[in-house]
Amino acid sequence: MKKAAFWFRRDLRFEDNHGLYRALSENDEVLPVFIFDPEILDKLTDKQDRRIHFIHQRLNELDAKLREMGLGGILIVHGDVVKYWQKIIKMYEISSIYCNNDYEPAAVKRDWLVDENASMMGAEFRSFKDQVIFEENEVLKDNGDPYTVYTPYKKRWLSQFSVDMANPYPSQDLLSKMWKGRIPEPYTIERIGFEASDLQVPEKDIDFSSLISYDEHRDYPALDSTSRLSVHLRFGTVSVRKLVSQALKVNDTWLSELIWREFFMMILFHFPDSTKKEFKGKYSAVKWRYDEEDFKKWCFGQTGYPLVDAGMRELNATGFMHNRVRMVTASFLVKHLLIDWRWGEKYFAKKLLDFDLSANVGNWQWAAGCGCDAAPYFRVFNPHTQLDKFDKNLEYVKKWVPEYGTTEYPEEMVEHKESRQRALDVYGRALGKIS
Numbered sequence: 438m439k440k441a442a443f444w445f446r447r448d449l450r451f452e453d454n455h456g457l458y459r460a461l462s463e464n465d466e467v468l469p470v471f472i473f474d475p476e477i478l479d480k481l482t483d484k485q486d487r488r489i490h491f492i493h494q495r496l497n498e499l500d501a502k503l504r505e506m507g508l509g510g511i512l513i514v515h516g517d518v519v520k521y522w523q524k525i526i527k528m529y530e531i532s533s534i535y536c537n538n539d540y541e542p543a544a545v546k547r548d549w550l551v552d553e554n555a556s557m558m559g560a561e562f563r564s565f566k567d568q569v570i571f572e573e574n575e576v577l578k579d580n581g582d583p584y585t586v587y588t589p590y591k592k593r594w595l596s597q598f599s600v601d602m603a604n605p606y607p608s609q610d611l612l613s614k615m616w617k618g619r620i621p622e623p624y625t626i627e628r629i630g631f632e633a634s635d636l637q638v639p640e641k642d643i644d645f646s647s648l649i650s651y652d653e654h655r656d657y658p659a660l661d662s663t664s665r666l667s668v669h670l671r672f673g674t675v676s677v678r679k680l681v682s683q684a685l686k687v688n689d690t691w692l693s694e695l696i697w698r699e700f701f702m703m704i705l706f707h708f709p710d711s712t713k714k715e716f717k718g719k720y721s722a723v724k725w726r727y728d729e730e731d732f733k734k735w736c737f738g739q740t741g742y743p744l745v746d747a748g749m750r751e752l753n754a755t756g757f758m759h760n761r762v763r764m765v766t767a768s769f770l771v772k773h774l775l776i777d778w779r780w781g782e783k784y785f786a787k788k789l790l791d792f793d794l795s796a797n798v799g800n801w802q803w804a805a806g807c808g809c810d811a812a813p814y815f816r817v818f819n820p821h822t823q824l825d826k827f828d829k830n831l832e833y834v835k836k837w838v839p840e841y842g843t844t845e846y847p848e849e850m851v852e853h854k855e856s857r858q859r860a861l862d863v864y865g866r867a868l869g870k871i872s
């Protein structure tokens with residue numbers, strides 16, 4: 438009797454799950470496991486963190502489904518990952534651990550440790566590609582270097598892609614091979630040190646035909662015309678293969694967004710220091726302002742710039758912000774307020790339900806002009822023009838800033854022209870363009 442474990446991480450689904458499919462098809466019985474890792478949890482200061490609530494809720498759904506089928510459920514534990522694996526291997530007599538590849542620097546290190554420890558105990562560690570179409574070393578330049586500019590990366594991605602790469606793995610058809618023995622009931626959220634939040638989860642089974650005119654409508658925050666699938670991609674509650682298959686049918690621009698996601702994942706893998714340092718080193722000379730009062734106004738949506746304030750309030754209230762508005766708020770922080778992009782990145786990381794290290798760092802560096810493929814530093818978004826273009830009728834603004842237009846709404850905290858000029862001067866000096 439061949440017994441294996443499947444370790445759920447960023448792939449919280451039974452359908453079209455590559456690692457799970459391999460575990461179920463290559464073994465007689467598979468123990469599903471999720472480990473709440475204190476290395477991650479202890480860093481979260483908000484005890485009502487929406488991401489933890491989301492994961493907890495999702496695990497409960499998956500566990501309940503298995504129990505309804507007369508199976509054991511999911512073994513959900515909280516503690517040191519390596520030690521737990523040692524215990525699980527022994528207690529459940531597991532000969533292999535299956536999972537899907539995780540590319541973030543800390544995850545790569547963690548998996549390496551688990552692999553080492555498992556092999557010392559005679560168990561195999563097997564990890565598969567699942568959350569991307571192309572991994573970090575599969576779309577490279579002719580000379581083997583990683584791309585650092587998006588357009589040629591995308592061109593290469595498309596030229597290497599074939600439809601069969603998006604074929605699903607029928608993991609859900611093999612669920613009867615999941616563990617049949619008794620598994621303890623899942624932990625309550627309180628037992629892992631958290632509380633339920635005001636979490637609202639966007640639909641994961643969307644009608645893809647709503648994305649047919651994505652390219653025309655995606656920039657208008659009031660239209661709500663993007664997929665809202667980012668949180669599901671982040672935690673793997675949908676399969677990227679399914680989304681790419683749909684994207685091919687509905688809209689090329691939407692497919693390009695999925696490719697941006699893989700581009701930034703590839704960048705993070707090859708340039709792990711980019712989480713802390715400017716991708717383009719010369720930008721590290723920019724003299725940022727570390728003004729806590731100004732930063733707070735930005736965080737709480739009190740800048741006096743309605744599109745910026747609406748975005749920040751949407752983020753605080755829901756854990757989501759529309760992409761166009763993410764661009765405007767990020768640009769406002771780094772250019773108008775000249776505050777270090779790392780502060781903004783950290784704040785988004787704390788609040789975003791779809792927080793993804795690679796996309797967040799990549800986009801923040803892009804906004805600050807120091808990232809790979811970033812716009813030139815002298816392109817400074819004008820928040821007034823952005824509002825006129827993308828929320829002309831103030832529908833989005835009125836939703837999040839109801840006092841806009843009344844005396845209760847704050848004055849603009851900085852003047853656009855002046856702060857734009859200040860940014861140009863500070864960036865220009867750092868880059869040696871002006872003395």
Ligand SMILES: Cc1cc2nc3c(=O)[nH]c(=O)nc-3n(C[C@H](O)[C@H](O)[C@H](O)COP(=O)(O)OP(=O)(O)OC[C@H]3O[C@@H](n4cnc5c(N)ncnc54)[C@H](O)[C@@H]3O)c2cc1C
Nearest residue numbers: 663664665666667694698760763764767792793796797800
């Ligand atoms: C400053 C800033 C920070 C960001 N931080 C994150 C983050 O932490 N996590 C995150 O998933 N996205 C991030 N984004 C990218 C983008 O804003 C979100 O992916 C998008 O708004 C999610 O909404 P959606 O699912 O409706 O996207 P759609 O427009 O429907 O796009 C489909 C999917 O493509 C991917 N995608 C779209 N745009 C981008 C992009 N610019 N970069 C990388 N992937 C993209 C996402 O997975 C998204 O779900 C950030 C953008 C900016 C400007």
